Amino acid sequence: MADKKIIAVLGSTGSQGGGLCRAILADAGGGFACRAVTRDTSKDKATALAAAGAQVVKADLDDVESLKKAFAGAHGVYAVTNFWEHFSGDKEKAQAKNIADAAKAAGVKHVIWSTLEDIRKFMKADDKRMPMLQEKYRVPHFDAKAEANALFAGLPTTFLVTSFYWDNLYMFGLAPKKGDDGQLAWTFPMGTAKLAGIAAEDIGKVAYGIFKAGNQYVGKTVGILGEALTIDAMGKTLSKVLGVGPVKYNAVEADVYRGFGFPGADEMGNMFQAYRDFEKEMIANRSLDATRQLNPALQSFEQFVTKQKAAIKTAMGV
Numbered sequence: 001m002a003d004k005k006i007i008a009v010l011g012s013t014g015s016q017g018g019g020l021c022r023a024i025l026a027d028a029g030g031g032f033a034c035r036a037v038t039r040d041t042s043k044d045k046a047t048a049l050a051a052a053g054a055q056v057v058k059a060d061l062d063d064v065e066s067l068k069k070a071f072a073g074a075h076g077v078y079a080v081t082n083f084w085e086h087f088s089g090d091k092e093k094a095q096a097k098n099i100a101d102a103a104k105a106a107g108v109k110h111v112i113w114s115t116l117e118d119i120r121k122f123m124k125a126d127d128k129r130m131p132m133l134q135e136k137y138r139v140p141h142f143d144a145k146a147e148a149n150a151l152f153a154g155l156p157t158t159f160l161v162t163s164f165y166w167d168n169l170y171m172f173g174l175a176p177k178k179g180d181d182g183q184l185a186w187t188f189p190m191g192t193a194k195l196a197g198i199a200a201e202d203i204g205k206v207a208y209g210i211f212k213a214g215n216q217y218v219g220k221t222v223g224i225l226g227e228a229l230t231i232d233a234m235g236k237t238l239s240k241v242l243g244v245g246p247v248k249y250n251a252v253e254a255d256v257y258r259g260f261g262f263p264g265a266d267e268m269g270n271m272f273q274a275y276r277d278f279e280k281e282m283i284a285n286r287s288l289d290a291t292r293q294l295n296p297a298l299q300s301f302e303q304f305v306t307k308q309k310a311a312i313k314t315a316m317g318v
């Protein structure tokens with residue numbers, strides 16, 4: 001480890017950071033070492049990373065001193081916050097500030113900040129088609145991450161604009177399910193727009209590509225995706241790969257989706273509406289060529305469904 005560049009990976013037990021850790025560990029001769037950061041070094045995902053060769057350290061995004069220790073001696077930091085643990089845009093910004101302050105104190109050479117775009121920039125403040133949430137955000141987990149970009153000023157940072165995880169199908173309950181009529185169906189407020197998506201594991205592989213490429217990505221914004229697909233097209237691929245009947249797409253209005261009442265329904269309704277109403281801008285912010293260049297193993301949706309067949313079938317109940 002001594003001769004390798006250490007990457008301190010936040011969210012190491014989660015999707016993005018976990019993917020980065022696995023990418024670093026899979027490339028033993030790549031010159032990088034993984035320092036996996038978690039609040040609980042005894043959890044299964046942390047011990048699995050240790051067994052695979054990662055140094056596992058304890059730190060909390062709410063505790064800047066713990067982050068300074070976790071970043072000491074590191075070459076790079078992969079910075080990701082988890083909105084879905086607390087649902088607060090302001091808390092995400094406070095955690096991002098702790099990360100940036102600790103990275104400055106540790107003098108790291110390269111930070112990748114996992115961010116998203118500010119949806120407010122696509123609309124006038126008095127635009128009524130989508131409600132404001134938490135008083136000041138359109139899509140809090142997008143807008144707050146974008147606002148936090150400024151906190152990384154003065155640090156050698158790459159701003160990584162991610163996309164909707166296809167893994168949400170089996171990890172977030174978004175897979176089609178059988179209705180009372182026995183037909184598979186799913187509901188989104190996406191109209192006929194294309195949703196920019198990616199296999200979550202590919203985000204970490206892209207991040208590894210950015211750390212390897214080094215200085216040329218410092219100060220740059222990199223928008224990534226695996227594919228942009230309509231909900232209908234995704235349904236057709238699910239039917240084909242899983243060998244199940246057609247998937248009916250119920251295209252609802254965003255207001256209807258926001259009213260579904262599950263935790264985060266308003267947030268998700270605004271998010272899908274943003275992907276629908278600003279389809280052109282959202283797709284333009286992400287480059288397939290750049291993503292593939294950084295991660296030559298990038299999966300298409302069909303490859304992703306093939307790989308995750310068992311988990312998706314379980315989620316769909318088929």
Ligand SMILES: NC(=O)c1ccc[n+]([C@@H]2O[C@H](COP(=O)([O-])OP(=O)(O)OC[C@H]3O[C@@H](n4cnc5c(N)ncnc54)[C@H](OP(=O)(O)O)[C@@H]3O)[C@@H](O)[C@H]2O)c1
Nearest residue numbers: 011012013014015016038039060061081082083163164165
């Ligand atoms: N789902 C999507 O489609 C999607 C798309 C784009 C962007 N995102 C963004 O991705 C982010 C979440 O990343 P993910 O999906 O990779 O996470 P995840 O799989 O849900 O796992 C959460 C990770 O965050 C860590 N974490 C949470 N709170 C922490 C704290 N206070 N201190 C230290 N570590 C903490 C957890 O570590 P321990 O529990 O081990 O401490 C865990 O490793 C969200 O902010 C979301 O907005 C999601």
